[in-house]
Amino acid sequence: MVFIDRRESEDWMPPQRSDCSCPEHDDELTGLALPVTERGMEPLTVRDLVEASALGVTPAQSRDRWLEIYDETDSGPDLIGPFHWGLRLGDEARLCYDDDAARSLDQALLDRPGVERVEWMEREEFLVGAPGLCASGLLAAMARALADPRVRAAAGR
Numbered sequence: 486m487v488f489i490d491r492r493e494s495e496d497w498m499p500p501q502r503s504d505c506s507c508p509e510h511d512d513e514l515t516g517l518a519l520p521v522t523e524r525g526m527e528p529l530t531v532r533d534l535v536e537a538s539a540l541g542v543t544p545a546q547s548r549d550r551w552l553e554i555y556d557e558t559d560s561g562p563d564l565i566g567p568f569h570w571g572l573r574l575g576d577e578a579r580l581c582y583d584d585d586a587a588r589s590l591d592q593a594l595l596d597r598p599g600v601e602r603v604e605w606m607e608r609e610e611f612l613v614g615a616p617g618l619c620a621s622g623l624l625a626a627m628a629r630a631l632a633d634p635r636v637r638a639a640a641g642r
């Protein structure tokens with residue numbers, strides 16, 4: 486049998502739980518409280534968000550692996566990447582962060598070990614460069630970012 490080796494970043498395969506480099510996984514964070522900005526509401530948990538389909542991770546599609554950033558003052562597009570994961574954050578998670586917080590959610594996610602690159606695409610969608618993290622580990626990283634008190638400006642109000 487002949488194997489054709491075309492290994493580039495294009496051929497990245499999502500690590501499995503057995504061969505990833507995650508510092509922790511989402512099922513280890515069941516006791517982690519995700520405070521909400523709404524007064525009088527109970528904190529959410531990672532499980533709440535996952536069960537509400539408000540937090541999900543899928544391998545980035547190949548067309549999302551690299552992004553072209555157009556800058557009119559520049560001669561051509563800049564390529565940024567590679568991105569490995571698409572991360573979806575639904576409405577329920579909106580309660581966990583403020584847009585005018587001291588630290589934006591993408592910055593807080595970038596603080597997590599193993600996360601190399603974060604691009605906030607739309608309100609609910611992120612692209613994440615994290616080649617060594619498995620899906621569960623990226624969920625855990627996002628949970629930690631949501632638990633970071635700096636993503637909620639409400640504290641001082």
Ligand SMILES: [Zn+2]
Pocket residue numbers: 501502505506507509510618619620621622
């Ligand atoms: Zn992992």
